[in-house]
Amino acid sequence: DAKTTQPPSMDCAEGRAANLPCNHSTISGNEYVYWYRQIHSQGPQYIIHGLKNNETNEMASLIITEDRKSSTLILPHATLRDTAVYYCIVRSHTGTASKLTFGTGTRLQVTL
């Protein structure tokens, strides 16, 4: 699976949009971009995933560049409960198991 690069930390004011970037310049054609988040001392939670089109669900939007070498997770109206570590993961849907390779992620701090 391709390696990802994320900033170690970001701050966001409550009510504003949080834009979390991820670089995955070595992504291959059959690899998807996944986002998970982990609130302190809890298990990670799935947020969203995509291949090449932009995706939106009730939690967030995922914007993938045309060359697929980077993506941005958008939390449109961040709240204090969105404070967490956000992980960008790239993996294919082929293979024998859906193994996930977690990096160190981005620690998002939402402030009043």
Added chain:
Amino acid sequence: DGGITQSPKYLFRKEGQNVTLSCEQNLNHDAMYWYRQDPGQGLRLIYYSQIVNDFQKGDIAEGYSVSREKKESFPLTVTSAQKNPTAFYLCASSPQQGANEQFFGPGTRLTVL
């Protein structure tokens, strides 16, 4: 409620003792996984199982063992051979191999004294 349970949430053991961490799921998922997380780090895969009575080593399997006798259960044993067992252990499951998302349990924080 459907989900994944791990017990206990906190576990303390003396050095040299084996300890078994529990993971149960009632989601009818085929695949189950064990991860380890150290402070400030991401998750690392220990073992995974795609089906009952079958499991494979992950990236850091040394010093650990697992079994998958039932679909809903995937216990992890931390043996005395594991050099640095103190960590946060997370269990996950997914509906089938290659599936989209994994569902995680709340984790067990193991401290070896």
